Amino acid sequence: MESEFDPGDDRESAPAPVGDPDGTAGGGYRGPVRFSVLGPVEVWLGERDCTPKAPKVLQVLAFLLLRANRTVRTEPLIQELWGEDPPRSALTTIQTYAYQLRRLFVREGLAENGEDMLVTRSHGYALYVEPEQLDVHRFWALRDEGRALMQQNRFAEAAPRLRAALDLWSENPLVNVRLGAHLSAYVVDLQEQRRNTQQFAIEAEMELGLHRELIGELRAMTATHPLDEWFHWQLMMVLDRSGRRSEALHVYRSLRSTLNDELGIDPSREVQELHSRLLS
Incomplete structure (x- = not known):
């Protein structure tokens, strides 16, 4: 489902542009x-x-x-x-x-x-x-291009577009703005979009066999999101595929302990099945 904050088909027809975004035409612009x-x-x-x-x-x-x-x-x-x-x-x-x-x-x-x-x-x-003038519009465009390429199994083309979308972020959105109810909701939504885009990028790069290259990023994400099973699941897979099965098992034990202590639950079926395969 698309976010309500994405620039969908409800965009209005704009008046005549006040200038070119690259500053090459008139309208008052003096640079990009x-x-x-x-x-x-x-x-x-x-x-x-x-x-x-x-x-x-x-x-x-x-x-x-x-x-x-x-x-x-x-x-x-x-x-x-x-x-x-x-x-x-x-x-x-x-x-x-x-x-x-x-x-x-x-x-x-x-x-x-x-x-x-x-x-x-x-x-x-x-x-x-x-x-082209607004970073979040460029983010949405690159993300959507990457997702469309992934659906066509064109992972080598999808991965750089998804990474380019993520590179547009510098830190949390609207970090210098006082947030009321509406902007707070926008920030939560944008952060979720960033996280989903990162997951797509990781999936594309795993399809390309970039397992060792993803270990550091996935370790950082599991530390930042200790209850997120998806990042732990992917980290277990890339460690295993990099010949580091013992570390993958340690990731599982750490996740299981955290979920038990914090939520009183066990890891999901998919994560448990991967753990069983690692033990076999």
Whole structure:
């Protein structure tokens, strides 16, 4: 099932572009424009950092970027900023933040007209960006390409695309933004998408026989996610296929002990079957 935060078919038709993402055409761009959410929320024009400094303006920008090219209704924006007890001036304040973003876009050379980039709708706002300008859009595109190639058993082509998608991440998403209810949900969803993409990448590279190369990554993932049986299962397999069966058995014993102590359960049937094969 696709995430509700993926840029599905509900994207709106954008107005005429305000410029080319690589800065080669007019429209006010003076170099490649980049928006980042897979780590700190940042805005770059070439090598110049154009990120807004005011915390709530940055919070609004994060919300708009994660719903780029679609209308963000005013009500969830207000709830994101002030929770269930917004001030009476909330709507006016949101309008002020939108005005400040438009001024920033023009001042920093991101657009000739801020209203072409951040458009007012009847019940909210829509921020229009090119897919190449926003890291999460590039992440989704590369991930989807990799998954499609895996379905065709084209693992040598799938693996680099999936790794390229993962390389777009610098740290936890929106790390420099105060998170309300909506952005907190976005972060959880994005982290799950990253984890799933990493699993696809590992599967593709295992199909390519890169078992030794995966040991370090899988050890790190089992340490980070001590209750995740999938990463332990894969680590057991790559250790076995690298001639390190005793270490694979140790991974199983460690997982079983952790699951018993923390949850009172045994490893899954698939993991137990792999353990039995290692013993035979």
